[in-house]
Amino acid sequence: MANKRRVLVVEDERTIAESVAARLRAEGFEVDLACDGPGGVAAAERTRPDLVVLDIMLPGFDGLEVCRRVQAARPVPVLMLTARDDETDLLVGLGVGADDYMTKPFSPRELVARVHALLRRVERAAQADAGAAAIVVGDLEVDPVERRVRRGGVEAHLTPIEFDLLAHLAARPRAVQPRERLLAEIWGWGDAAGTRTVDSHVKSLRRKLGADLIRTVHGVGYALEAPR
Missing domain, CATH: 3.40.50.2300 (Response regulator)
Known part of the structure; x- marks a missing residue:
């Protein structure tokens, strides 16, 4: 590679x-x-x-x-x-x-x-984005092909990894995703040494899209709420 x-x-x-x-x-x-x-x-x-x-x-x-x-x-x-x-x-x-x-x-x-x-x-x-369908959860829209995110019709500008993290959570609304799994599937890490990386990216997503969007499950990980 x-x-x-x-x-x-x-x-x-x-x-x-x-x-x-x-x-x-x-x-x-x-x-x-x-x-x-x-x-x-x-x-x-x-x-x-x-x-x-x-x-x-x-x-x-x-x-x-x-x-x-x-x-x-x-x-x-x-x-x-x-x-x-x-x-x-x-x-x-x-x-x-x-x-x-x-x-x-x-x-x-x-x-x-x-x-x-x-x-x-x-x-x-x-590879995953090619031909993927848009994800709509409440007023949140995630377009994997154009890599665009809108909430309430207003576009938010995310970094590439913020987009990947949000898309992963949005594809599984309300399902709790452990930090270790997010590290493995989004970052490709095989251990839990970088859990603060996940936390920092979640804080950045909340700042850009609203604090109510992602729920913290203490001691486990995060889940995307279905926003109204």
């Missing part, structure tokens, strides 16, 4: 950037490096990567602005790196188009696993 896949790493800490690049190249990826915000945007335009590994704290302008500009030009999976485990930063990152995040320090081996999982998710979503 990694053959001929191109990853752009935008990271100003040279040691981290080189370590990540070496591990990705060992897995068969083509890797480009950028060390600041403007360079990251320019590299994304020039190389058209299949995935971007993006640090939040960068010279020039930060990773959030890089993500915003890159996604506006061409949607691409983004794995964000942050030195702070701050929920506000993470939610902002998800809101501008990041698909996943990792907190420093991290294992390069785990990062590569996340990259593989994100790319598998993109391929799987593209």
Whole structure:
């Protein structure tokens, strides 16, 4: 799967950037490096990567602005790196188009696993969306072909992974989906180490579509309510 896949790493800490690049190249990826915000945007335009590994704290302008500009030009999976485990930063990152995040320090081996999982998710979503019927639950409309979401006739702009998570829940209204199952089916992860990722994406969906849309089942997971 990694053959001929191109990853752009935008990271100003040279040691981290080189370590990540070496591990990705060992897995068969083509890797480009950028060390600041403007360079990251320019590299994304020039190389058209299949995935971007993006640090939040960068010279020039930060990773959030890089993500915003890159996604506006061409949607691409983004794995964000942050030195702070701050929920506000993470939610902002998800809101501008990041698909996943990792907190420093991290294992390069785990990062590569996340990259593989994100790319598998993109391929799987593209195959599933082709010819799929629209989902209507109450005043919520989810169109898998055009990848559009409307609530009460008003369109909401979701990131790719937010859309996939919502579509998964909307296809099973009122059915409780454990976090571990969501991680496996949406993110492609085989363990429960990233349950906070699910929680953060659910919070972002609630902010965009309404707090009443997704019900928390404490200690288990989430269920989509049938909105009126």
